[in-house]
Amino acid sequence: MTNQLTGSENEAGTPRAGSWMTATARRVVPLGLRQSLIAIVLGLAICFVVILLVASDPLAAFDSFIVGTFRSTYSFGSMIAIATVLVLTALAAAVSFRSGAFNIGTEGQLVLGGLVAAVTAQHLGVTGLVGQAVALVAAAVAGALWITIPAILRVRYRTNEILTTLMFNYIAADLALYLVNSYFRDETSGAVETPPLDQSMWLERILPPSAANVGVVLVIVIVTAMWVLFDRTRTGRRMEASGMQPAFAEYLGIRSHRYLFCSLLGSGALAGLAGGVAILGITHAYVSGFSPQYGFLGITVALIGRLRPVGILLAAFLYSTLMTGATAMQSTTDVPFALVFVLQGVLILLITSQRTGGKA
Amino acid sequence: MTDRPVPAAPAQDPPVLRLEGIVKRFGTMTAVDTVDLEIRAGEIHALLGENGAGKSTLMNCLFGLVQPDEGTILLDGLPVDVTSPRRALELGIGMVHQHFKLVPSLTVAQNVFLGSEPHTGPFVQTRTAEETVARLADEYGLDVRPDEKVRSLSVGAQQRVEILRALAKDVRILVLDEPTAVLTPAETERFFDVVRGFAARGLAVVLISHHLKEVRQVADRVTVLRLGKRVAHEAIGDVTNADLAALITGETRPVSSEVQRGTPGATVLEVEGLTLRNGRGVEVVHDVSLRVAAGEIVGVLGIAGNGQTELVEAVTGLRKPTAGRITVKGVDTTGASPGTVRAAGVGHIPEDRIGRGMAGYWSVDHNITAGYLDTDEVGGRLLSDSKASSLSARLMKEFDVRASSGRQLARRLSGGNAQKMVLARELSRQPDVVVCAEPTRGLDIAATDFVRRELVARRDAGGAVLLVSSEIEEVTQVADRVLIISAGRIVAEYADHRPSEAEVGRAMLEGKS
Incomplete structure (x- = not known):
């Protein structure tokens, strides 16, 4: 459609920098429903092949993987708990992708958000709903702060945010480790973790004894709000224009930089909030390694959900079902949980290849 | 208007290429409807028609990009099956597309020989490649340096690289799809000299265009398509511009x-x-x-x-x-x-229609109403789909934007409809x-x-x-x-x-x- 060779100049007439450190305009084109479904079906097919190859009893493994989640209230509840966090990290990814930036740092923002939530909840002195709310807001603020530097670098100096946000993940992991070890560690525990939170700070469980909690309600509210933002507000429409075609947005008089900056901060805040929900809702203390890569998984979920809130809700449901199923499969058969990472890799591959190899 | 008789052909070589009764359907639409075409060696044959008249589809059949549903392609009088562009090149049919398919980071010679590099064992013979390109460039008057990176070339020079790519395969029939659309007037002049050179060396050139003036300047014969059908087939000297315009549009009003x-x-x-x-x-x-x-x-x-x-x-x-x-x-x-x-x-109809004037992955509705986001015509505090689509429907009608519906993606519009969509957004606010x-x-x-x-x-x-x-x-x-x-x-x-x-x-x- 467009000839990339003739586009040697982009917005505002600045020459396109050849450096891979510099962010050039990336168009974010959500997948069609058909492509999403193809990716899911192919991804599952490949998982089946892997199971066939490694399992001594493939049928039992299939059974646990696909329907194991629905066999007991406990595993169903675990699935809901995971989905709660995944929806938030996926929304975080979607907010940034939609406005034309790739926040790959949701994992780091989530970790720091989780730590800040734990510490706030521990030392706040206010308990109950208000205390929980303050801790969650603090988590969101932490996530937003953690992406501020990459966001400024991106907007001011066009530094490639994929690299900076990715690198900030490693800084976040080490920073969290240092802070917990030096200041917040539970001395009675052998693990790197903060002391358990007072029960009044826990997000109430809805399907005991599973980890499913009232965070679900918060997530449904946020999904609705995001749907309104993306589909029903002028802000959302302008954000989408900026992300899809910066030159077009500029021409329409949209201040793309402002939208980009705010989206990145919003993205960080959602990822931080996800960390807070995981801590207050699932682990009830900051536990080093509490995240089974919720941040990175969120990116997959966002893409499968076509960057749309409702799509993300469904994709997160599907993905958590498989994650819970994989846990069950690992305990009852000889197929390891790592199958989920195979699935993730295959999905990412399928999605990104469809994206770039799309029809002209 | 009916198919006019071909002017009595002078005693000339038999046509190097004949298309007979080509039909291509897409779904319920017949893009090319029983079209015949005859190309002779050493001639420049213009293929005229409006956007969507079937010119490109017909040529894509010839180049193996799509397969015709009916009809025969005869090369030197023998029927051939053009199953792919690779096969087309083997048969000596080359095509230069409107949108170039070059690798910016490679040199001219590397692009020309991409996929068919001259080699000894595993080693590419860069020198041979560059010498061949230089020789071809010189022979056909295509001014371009073989060792230059394509990234640094002007659009005109990139087009010359595309042409060299076809010439390096020894094509006998060269199809040029709206070659002048990307050129400046000065480049166009030079380009036509080159094209005349091709014909003089015995190549058959098919020039897809909708520029009457240019066609008159270079073409020997002209075939006009309208709505997928051939409506005329003439020597250029036998028709006036007014005739051609009438044939193309199917109307007799002055252009x-x-x-x-x-x-x-x-x-x-x-x-x-x-x-x-x-x-x-x-x-x-x-x-x-x-x-x-x-x-x-x-x-x-x-x-x-x-x-x-x-x-x-x-x-x-x-x-x-x-x-x-x-x-x-x-x-x-x-x-x-x-x-x-x-x-x-200030309303602005930008030069770069596709990159600046519209978002290709947005619907026509979104593209049109993007100019109305500061008004209450697209909803109150929250956007209203029904308000937006009725606004868009009204403007699409007013500005004659032809799309299957307002929800069609803008990138699927033809050039004319895309521009009308831009006008609808920019001019309707007066x-x-x-x-x-x-x-x-x-x-x-x-x-x-x-x-x-x-x-x-x-x-x-x-x-x-x-x-x-x-x-x-x-x-x-x-x-x-x-x-x-x-x-x-x-x-x-x-x-x-x-x-x-x-x-x-x-x-x-x-x-x-």
């Missing part, structure tokens, strides 16, 4: 009905001493001043690349001037943001100032006519129109006042009469009146 001159009122857009630098910091516009009054179309005419792109960007807020002043209705908009300039009452750049580039006759009428209508309703174009015919027919821009300066002005094409042509080339 260039004389536009009445307007009656200018008070000055609305004023540019004073404007100086601009381009993206590389080179000063490309020097001290330009101009005024556009209400009810007036001012044409800025010049060969592409003489500063007009930057001038338009400055007036619309997309580029900050280094010196000078721009006012709209007395309000200073110098260096203001595009949003502010829009709010001051801006006091309209700035348009190359508004009819790449459009067929009917769409061109529509766009020009809309601009005149806006003028007659009291709008001030700044028409920046490199099409002499467009500016001299539509504008009330013509300014000639050359090397970033206004070098001539025609205010009291409409200049002849010869008059302005000289001024454009010489850089003075």
Whole structure:
């Protein structure tokens, strides 16, 4: 459609920098429903092949993987708990992708958000709903702060945010480790973790004894709000224009930089909030390694959900079902949980290849 | 109009290529309907028709990109099956597409031989490749250096690389799909010399175009398609431009009905001493001043690349001037943001229709209503789909945007419909100032006519129109006042009469009146 060779100049007439450190305009084109479904079906097919190859009893493994989640209230509840966090990290990814930036740092923002939530909840002195709310807001603020530097670098100096946000993940992991070890560690525990939170700070469980909690309600509210933002507000429409075609947005008089900056901060805040929900809702203390890569998984979920809130809700449901199923499969058969990472890799591959190899 | 008889062919070689009864359907639509075509060695054969007439589909059948549903392709009188572009090249059929398929980071020679590099064992013979390219380039007068990176080439030079790619495969039949759409007038002239050279060396050239004038300049014979059917098949000397235009559009109205001159009122857009630098910091516009009054179309005419792109960007807020002043209705908009300039009452029909004027992955509805986000016509606090789509439906009807529905993706629109969509967004709010750049580039006759009428209508309703174009015919027919821009300066002005094409042509080339 467009000839990339003739586009040697982009917005505002600045020459396109050849450096891979510099962010050039990336168009974010959500997948069609058909492509999403193809990716899911192919991804599952490949998982089946892997199971066939490694399992001594493939049928039992299939059974646990696909329907194991629905066999007991406990595993169903675990699935809901995971989905709660995944929806938030996926929304975080979607907010940034939609406005034309790739926040790959949701994992780091989530970790720091989780730590800040734990510490706030521990030392706040206010308990109950208000205390929980303050801790969650603090988590969101932490996530937003953690992406501020990459966001400024991106907007001011066009530094490639994929690299900076990715690198900030490693800084976040080490920073969290240092802070917990030096200041917040539970001395009675052998693990790197903060002391358990007072029960009044826990997000109430809805399907005991599973980890499913009232965070679900918060997530449904946020999904609705995001749907309104993306589909029903002028802000959302302008954000989408900026992300899809910066030159077009500029021409329409949209201040793309402002939208980009705010989206990145919003993205960080959602990822931080996800960390807070995981801590207050699932682990009830900051536990080093509490995240089974919720941040990175969120990116997959966002893409499968076509960057749309409702799509993300469904994709997160599907993905958590498989994650819970994989846990069950690992305990009852000889197929390891790592199958989920195979699935993730295959999905990412399928999605990104469809994206770039799309029809002209 | 029915198929006219082929003029009695002089005693000549048999055709090198014959297409007989080609039919190609897409779903329920018949894109190419029982078309015959005959190409001889050493001729330049023009294939004319509006957007969507089936020209490209027919050629894609020939090049193996799509398979015809019915019909035969005969090469030297023998039926052949062109199953893929690779097969087409083996048969000696080459095609240069409108949108180039080159790798920017590779050299010219590497691109020419991509996938078929001359080699000894595992080693590519770079020198042989470069020498072959240099020899071909020299032989056919295609000025390009084999060791240069494609990234640094102009569009015209990239096109020459595409042509070399076909020539390196020893093609006998070369299909050029709207080759001049991307070229400046000067490049076009040079390009035609090259094409004539091909014919002189015995190549059969098929030129897809909708530019009558160009076709007349180079073609020996012409085939006209309309709605997938062949409607004429003639030697170029036997038909007039009016005949051809009528055949193409299926109507008999004159293409260039004389536009009445307007009656200018008070000055609305004023540019004073404007100086601009381009993206590389080179000063490309020097001290330009101009005024556009209400009810007036001012044409800025010049060969592409003489500063007009930057001038338009400055007036619309997309580029900050280094010196000078721009006012709209007395309000200073110098260096203001595009949003502010829009709010001051400026509509903009940009030169880069696809990259700037629309979001291809947005629906037509979204694209049109994007210009109405600051109004309550798309909803209250929250956007309303029903309000937006009824607004869009109304404007699509008013501006004759033909799409399957408002929800169709803009990238699926033909060039003419895409431009009408841009007009629907930009003109429907009745801006006091309209700035348009190359508004009819790449459009067929009917769409061109529509766009020009809309601009005149806006003028007659009291709008001030700044028409920046490199099409002499467009500016001299539509504008009330013509300014000639050359090397970033206004070098001539025609205010009291409409200049002849010869008059302005000289001024454009010489850089003075």
